[in-house]
Amino acid sequence: MSNYNWCHNPDCHKIETQSRVRGSGDNKVLRTVKIKSHGTDSIWTYFCSDNCLHQFLNKFPSEVANIRPVNKPSETPIQVEKTKYESHRYNWTANGTERVPYQATRTTISLKNS
Ligand SMILES: [Zn+2]
Numbered sequence: 001m002s003n004y005n006w007c008h009n010p011d012c013h014k015i016e017t018q019s020r021v022r023g024s025g026d027n028k029v030l031r032t033v034k035i036k037s038h039g040t041d042s043i044w045t046y047f048c049s050d051n052c053l054h055q056f057l058n059k060f061p062s063e064v065a066n067i068r069p070v071n072k073p074s075e076t077p078i079q080v081e082k083t084k085y086e087s088h089r090y091n092w093t094a095n096g097t098e099r100v101p102y103q104a105t106r107t108t109i110s111l112k113n114s
Helices: 050-059 061-065
Strands: 004-006 034-036 078-093 096-111
Antiparallel strands (some): 004 034, 078 096
């Protein structure tokens, strides 16, 4: 089993960077980036950069979406807690700024215990 992949962006070899140049003299080419595997299965095992990943996603949007179709929304039960607290803002005045207290509301969302 190989311990590397070639970048899966079909246009990786068209991106002009020094790191892609191979060959010598008049036989130089831009080559797809070789990605060494570090034993972890992440997206970066298949794409050499953000640029290549996004070029791939933009070239095959419906194919990517059809890997795991979403036909209805999902929902996560939550608890919403609102708490009041003392805060302040600054008003501009002729003598500089003036600190004005006000009652603010903090909203905390937590997952419901199931
Ligand atoms: Zn690439």
